[in-house]
Amino acid sequence: MAKKQVRGSAYYEERLKREFPAIYSDFKAGKYRTVTEASVAAGIKQKRTRLHELKNAWTKADGVERRAFLDWLIAEGALTRRATPTKRVHSGPTLASSDRYLTASAIKRINEIMAKRHLKMGDVMSEMGFLKLNASLGMALQRNTQLQPDLLAKLEKWLVANSSA
DSSP: OOOOOOOOHHHHHHHHHHHOHHHHHHHHHTSSSSHHHHHHHHTSSOOOOHHHHHHHHHHHSOHHHHHHHHHHHHHHTSSOOOOOOOOOSSSSSOOBOTTSOBOHHHHHHHHHHHHHHTOOHHHHHHHTTSOTTOOHHHHHHHHOOOOOHHHHHHHHHHHHHTTTO
C-alpha cells in the first residue's frame, strides 16, 4: 500500500507560493494568521466544520465511547432509543446482537473457556484459523467493538467445539 503523503503547513505554504502568489504575499504581510486560513482563502483546503470534527472523533472512538455518546444523544432527546436488537447471528445461544457486538453472556463464556483451558487471546485466534496477532476478538472483549461476520461464524464453531470446557 502506498505511503500516505504528508500535507503539513510546509506543503501548503509552498503550494501557495507557487500557485497563488497574491494570497501568499497577503499571508506573509499578516492578512492571514495561519497557512490554513490562507489555503482556505485560496480554495486549496476546505474549512473544517463541526461536522468534520464530529465524524473524525466518531471514527477514532472505541465501542464503549460510541455507546456512551449515543446514550448521551438519547438523553438530550436528539435520538430515540431503538429497540435492543434480538436478532441472532446464528442459531443456538445468542452470540452477538444484529449489529455484531458480543453479548454479555458470550463474553462471559469466552472468558470462562480461556481461563479453564489456560489460553491466551492469540491461542484462541489461532484455533479459529486467524493470525495470533489479530486483535479483533480481544478488542471486542475488552472494548466492546464490533466483529466481522466471518469471525463471528468461526467463534460460534469454536464455542460449540469447546462446549464441554
